Amino acid sequence: MAAKDHLQDQIRQLPHRPGVYKYFDVTDTIIYVGKAIDLRKRVSSYFTKQDHNKKTQQLVKNIHRIEFTIVDSESDAFLLENNLIKQHQPKYNILLKDGKTYPYLLLTNERFPRLIPTRNKKPGDGHYYGPYANVTGMNLLLELIRSLYPLRTCTYNLSPQNVEAGKFKVCLEYHLGNCKGPCEGLQDEDTYNQYIQQIRQILNGDLRLPKQYFREKMMQAAQEQQYELAHQFKQKLDKLDEFQAKSTIVNASLSNIDVFSIASNEKSAFINYLKVMNGSIILTQSVEVQKKLDEPDDEILTSMIMQMREEFESQSKEILTNVPVPTLPLPSVTVTQPQIGDKRKLLELSLKNVLYLRKEKESMNDRSKDLNEVRIMETIKKDLRLTELPKHIECFDNSNFQGDNPVAAMVCFRNARPSKKDYRHYHIKTVVGPNDFDSMYEVVSRRYRRLVDEGASLPQLVIVDGGKGQLSMAVKALKDLNLWGQIAVIGIAKRLEEIYVPNDPLPLYIDKKSESLRLFQRMRDEVHRFGITFHRSRRDAATLKTELTDVKGLGPITADKLLTKFKSVKKIKELSEPELVAEVGKAKARILLEYFSQNE
Template identity: 75%
Template structure:
């Protein structure tokens, strides 16, 4: 029994239950998926294989065995899938950065609590805020808090007994005004805890309590004629208001909202997440995700919503998105696509960030492509000893079949890329029979006479598919048009990939690994493909007429097959019965033998 037969047999015994499934190759897990019905979902990979894209077909071809885990509901399947993807990082799953590497701000569970950054959450009763998508955003908040409140940074055990015993002395932080010296009982625990409570509110996105506190202290200091102290409170209030002005994007009536937007191209998806509390964005994350299989925007966003909410510990009851039909196994959570109002503005802001990331990434890719193409053209200029960078290249190829329907093609490459709108087909008009040299002269003449008549710029390089003969006719055409000195022209012979120059008896051999030779070959092959396709379309329209097609019972496809391989009717007539049967079968071989009088 083959591997595929074993898998299909295993699928018959999969349960019709919610859960996750794991695909293995010979090295380990390559894909983890979730399903409401495990058997139906897994069966879809094998029952609709012709509808899958290349990546999915490749995944299916590598599956050696399948494992599954049943869970109680779809929500549990989401969570289990997420955890398994993080643990195993299968190559066909979209991967998200593990949340344990994100930074947090922690307020310690101790007397005179400290606040600092950490990447490790410990279950010690301390209060953790975050995670923050970047260290920069976290440090901005931490510096704001330290500029507002004189908190201790030491790790001493500031129990009342230790303080009363005089075990500690104030440090430099006290002398420069960053700490009020709780270690020597110079800072009351009540006032310290009041500040800690305000910090908790700031970190939760609520700045109003802290602003009210500083306004009151400023008024009190001014009333007591303590203008320097009032100015200090005024500076702290200004810092808070400046921070809020930069972070407030919607009405304060909108609280505890998660915003997710997605935009994608064929290869990647770009997602933005905004975590909003009390009208302020307290966390934002933009992600580029490589598509692995046939994921839709809905599939990707549903998975990312679950993962990011878990990473950022979001408990919001409202999620707004930019694509409809997102289904999530979340109870008492609404998912909407707002059309108007502040929520729509918030959605637009998130989408703007996603689109910016997409534009930035695609621009980088384009610049990389442009850089590669310039390098290739510069290499070609050097290899072919050209005087100009070959930004515009045209290549000609002829095609005829037993002398019937001679045609030619011209393909155009600009900046080392195909410019298909400039491709041209030619019916040979002045040449009778299979004369490739005369045909080349005709099409080169017609092409560049037209460009001259239209005032269209000439290419920097012309390539003719063929050796000295075809190149010579191309040169003659350019000379007769009076433009030979304006355009470089070379020929490429198929057998040894030799490059011929006008007037040079010895060909040029370019390194087989050279980028310029690969580009020339690509252009030549594209011209050949374009000519053959055109010629075949003419034959398919019933224009192929040879001695073979006159034989009753022998169709154009068989005639074309034989003539393509053996080149002429004469050589076909010389084949033995066994050779003919090997090519077309017994019945058609008999027809051919009768026709040639050999039966």
Template identity: 55%
Template sequence: MSSFDYKKALKDIPHKPGVYQYFDIEDKLIYIGKAKDLRNRVSSYFVKDKQINGKTRVLVSKIRRIQFTIVDTEIDAWLLENSLIKKHQPRYNIMLKDDKTYPWIVIKKEPFPRVFSTRRMVKDGSTYLGPYASVGMMHTILDLIKETYTLRTCNLPLTPENINAGKFKVCLEYQIGNCKGPCQNYQTKEDYETNIAEIKDILNGKIGNVIKDVKQVVKTAAEDLNFELAHNYQKKLSVLEKYQSKSTVVSSAITNIDVVSIASDERYAFVNYLKVMNGAIIQTQTIEIKKRLDESDEELLSIAIAEFRTKFKSTSREIIVPFEIPLEDMNLKLTLPKLGEKKKLLELSQKNVLFFKKEKLNQYEKLNPELKTERVLTQMKNDLRLTQLPHHIECFDNSNFQGKYPVSAIVVFKDAKPSKKDYRHFNVKTVEGPNDFATMEEAVYRRYKRMLEENQSLPQLIIIDGGKGQLSSAVSSLKKLGIDKKVTVIGIAKRLEELYYPNDSLPMYLDKKSETLKIIQQLRDEAHRFGITFHRKKRDKGTLKTELEEIEGIGKSTAEKLLTHFKSVKRIKEASAEELSKLLNKKQVVTLVNYFNDTEAN
């Protein structure tokens, strides 16, 4: 723990909401945090070692000074923490990875404002809407605006003085109907501003209001027999309704809310954000967070919410969340939906964040395969309740043919991949007849007795292909060797892919799509393949040897000698008398040749 006198520092820290900052021996800011109660939160860092994780212990050991800022509410602390982290980027705070420059739609502050996309925000009083994480969505909206409204695209200074002085002439855009010619007073400022007001409503998700107004114009124009105006606005109405049908995902009664969800692993977290206005998603983004101190999902989600609300200038008073977040604020409602439209929105957000997580991790693992290995092993450790990562796994399988030629095979996986040079098979020595349990017991005992004698490292996980009986046999051997507490052993039953643990009456079932189960199945199948291959060779050799021994004058040792030299009966049959005479006497050569000639004749 730190040599820093934290008890003295705590006396000056009040029981109020705020932000705390930790500094190291060089007075460098190393961590920023928020708290509902500053003193209680800061003191929690200086508890006994066993109650905090390793990364936090390292942080605490470096603290030499504490600075704090009191605020009125927890929500203020939340926002202040976010802005300070972005400004100072302390070493032990999480990294919000979002290095992209997202585009905005800007309504330029100028006479007859232009509407266009930009990646640079200039503080000139213009209205910026966004940012748009999806460039495609932004262009769809700009295309809608272009198709529906005739706005100028030139950058001429259209001041009343310049227009009245006749400094400008209409261009090709006017000639082809894309502009109404405000540069020559062909379009009034009031008419142009009406279009801009409607565009602002569309960009703010209030497209329903615009459609309502357009319908009224169509109706009034038709009643006044102004069919040209009615026709033009009817076309505008069709475009707006088509866009609305694509963008509306929930009931239009749901207005001005934020939706967030998170997916994380040991190193990274990914948070998705949806901004919903009038039932339409008008903003969406997913960010990546690199963990620093084993932060909880609750902490990470709180930080990400503050980041999103600042970036997207959110004014919503309701946030849909996937779980409870310890954040109290009278002006902010956190909703954990159980069903209905809000639940659908949360599920949509979760679908997005899981897809983003999968894609990102795949990218990282392609660049660095070790990351995938670590992730898979960590997943196996968690799924199988192991105490350490299973870098070394061994799997046993038995084979026999009607009780004859029993063999055992062992395959080895290192870092979740086959290590074929370490595969082994065993000719069973102590078992007579078809006794699968005794065969397993012998194989396990012989394998680990030798490993102990040779001071080899034991595997972290042993898998037995079979149910409770085979598992019990394996455990019996491990107990005889005194290593049953040093390794984890499980059995896998083939029919329902049940996993059995010693002394557990009920099996454990893994998700059929989980990587852990897939690796266990791969081990089991590889052990079965390796065992069957060896067993067939032994069985075939045994059958052939029996056939040779039945030939009068060819005994057991002679049959073995022939098979060892020629490898198969076919080659023995094809061998010349001269080749056979190198292993047999003249009488045996004649006997063998006559036997094969008679067999062929029959």
């Protein structure tokens, strides 16, 4: 794919250095951002490679201007690319955009801190835990903590001066036993801060300190024969055990690990992220991203690792992936693909999640397509007043050029989708000259006589491209085959919205926005394409054969032999004299070489 002249000049000026390049369209909007170890090689590859997919070809067509930035290393290029993509959100770059604001748990930095859920993160308010991908999971954790520790929920300023001055009174939470009344000085600050220390441990995914605390309190109360109090501590300990049992537990030695896996299909990539802390999976998130340029899995996963780690504020120093990824610009972070052991089991769990998501999405798309197709067929049935749902539709068209090489084509749609294995071409055999009516009679007769002979299923609807004349010949063909009444048939006039039905001189007008009309348009375009392609190939073959048979001393058998093997006169002309002699002998080779030299 050749670059435009002004782009060629820009490409020649690019350095052989690492950096980031930006593509702009004619409106001077950034449409793509990329990184490269060698800027000139990478950018020029867009315009020199011939095997780009359609999406990349479309990108290249829209490139009007190029900008670049030189950096010191590949890691710097990666970071700059990531920031530019987030800033400009170019059309052809993959970007995780799920529109969600994930919630946090905020442990406030005031005296007698509160634990509150929030989606607004404000620096200086306290320590934020999260974000949490699952709101239900976050609420369960908050409920657990509030059931274990008597935290205040009021927004009073509990400064020593305000408490000593008696500015506040205990509320209903105190009387329900959910708060110990620090607002009236009924709870000492040291005990409250012990609770906060244990809450921090729980929020970090470590239950060892809280469990140890409640176990010791339970044993102490039992020794002091305060059995009711001991039972209360036992209940709290049981709640921690129950919560831990509900968590996915892995090897306790595995701490602070990110696990990423990817699986993709032609249109989308699916990524799963697991966050492991202190032997437990504390976060899991699966996402789907639409491919923009048929990017490979490793490139997509690399981008998603950076985006999701930033989204969920991960500081993990170890990342597990199911595919190798390029070196990430993350200092002191290792990326591996474990093959055995507990880390491999973690990776397999992540992959299981991502494969399930892919299967679910593909199944949803299939169901959506099926429902869409049923709706289209129901609309056709209603618009044409058919007695059956048109699950099988066939459309015919004739093609000729000034009466030469008359052919016909038929396309078949099953369940409102093209069934290309059922498409058919026809050489017109019984009609001389450009007679569309008789040609239509011939191909319809041949098609359905064969289906009847083979015992194959018949379509519910036949469409002929043409007006009342072509329609009447199709009806005649069906009647002659004793199929009239078994197959509905319509004709489509040049103005697509005019549908002709048998025995009605006036056309049926269908709403231009109708899905019936859109499907008929698609079928007519498809049968035109299919028929014209076949007609051109026949006409070209006939033209080539005529050119060779015009050569005096060269018969039709020799012409057929050469064209069958070499496909075109151009390729025959490129043969050397020894090669021609090997094909047709010395005498005919000499005749051909003399003819070609005279007609260059």
